[in-house]
Amino acid sequence: MNAKIVRDVLIIAMMRSIPDLKRQPLFLTLVGLISALPLFFIMMFGGQLSNGLIGAMVATTGFIGLMAAIQDIAGDRYLKIREIIVAMPVHPISYAMGIALAPLIISSPGLVIFAALAIWLGVLTFFPLLWSFIILILCWATLSSLGFLISTYLQRASIYTLNTLSNLLGIALVFLPPVYYPEEMLGSFSWAALLFPTSNAAGLIRIYAGLLDADVLMLFARWSILVTTMIACSIATLVKAKWRES
């Protein structure tokens, strides 16, 4: 990856995040609130806030990454901004990564608040927090690539269809699997947590936080699945990331 590609990733990420950060405080609040909302119900119904906080951290990065990858790329196509960028000396990978990185920047205030809360409540200490960030980055990369692939495959779908699809996928990947709640609650189906990058990431963070028991083999299996999924989605994105239509 050459310096121009990396530079362009950062420029696109800045372009797509700084105006929002400067002018859309309500949007930032909404981004944080979407992830924080389940915590309210967890507390109301006497659930474990520690599990909820980990879920909120995963949702902040993963859910936003997936939604933005689909909605921003569809939006750019709708506004014809994408055509302007295609006709520039910009690599498609820079565009895809820049679009994916922007929501991470936008969601970073929310992530910092949730991480600070997790430390304050004793859910995470320094090293588990460090592992958590690595896991969250992998989860974000996986879901952003997935979002990019979906928007690329569904090029002829309308922006409304893609927006609805991204919300449905967000719900399917963040709110249904054991992201906000411990996977033990699934009983004999707890293995299903490994199938979703979001719940797998949440499970891994819980292991490092001491909330979930796992032997070395299970830890290895979880990391392998998370990394493999991320690599597979990224490779597919690299292959599909073509500027020119045929």
Add this chain to the structure above:
Amino acid sequence: MESVNLRKIYRNKESVEALKGVSISVRKGELFSLLGPNGAGKTTFLRIISTQLLPTTGEAYVSGYDVLKQPDQVRKHIAIVPQDVATYGNFTPWEYSYYFAVLRGMSRHEAREYAGKALKAVELWNLRNRTCSTLSGGEKKRAIIASALASNADIFMLDEPTSGLDAVARRSVWAILREMVEQGRTILLTTHIMEEAEMVSDRLAIISKGKLIAEGTPEQIKRLAKERFRVVVEGSLSSLGITVNNNRVTKFGSRWIIYLKDEDEALEIVRTALRKGLKAETAPITLEDVFVKLVEGEAE
């Protein structure tokens, strides 16, 4: 900029041949307009030549680079304004120009300089820090044109840049385009507004149903018609007692347009009409008249 026998077939549920072997050559430093009715293939041509779309067959070159084989080189030399492009509502004109200039590889210092120049050129400097959501349609369009101008590219490709603008905004865009040409830039423009093509183009091509049907300066194109003058008469032609069988006549309700080769003949019809109390006037044939004749001829 040159295209050689460009063909494009869209293969969806049914195949549509959008371009049927279009060869066009645009000279350095000229404003070349691609004129055609809706669905003629103008946008397809522009999307191919601006490296966004692959042709089915044919070749295209921009600044000496092969559009098919060297798209990265081509992209360094071009800037485009797509048809019906919209703006991010939360962006300011300054952000458009500045970020797009940086994205093209300029340093921050250079980007600031070119963004400033571009915004002054399109007279948006005073509005540079207002968000696009608060700008008028014409101002938004000028913000997008400024972002292309800030690129300092050699070649600009604009797809119907004045569509949806009022007459005043349209003329301000024309002034910007001519200014760009005077600064040595090459412009490829698509339009279906005849007045625009006539006012701003050095040369133009008429494209219809994917085929090139005429190419030349506006004056050369106008000479393609047999007639030189038009007479517009309001009222019944029969009351004039003139024979129009040999002339081309178009009727819009009670209004007639008569196309004639000879100016004296045109003036005589006007005089007769005025004597009979009808409204009448004559003028040289317009590009639109020729365009309609050519396109209808093609359709026939």
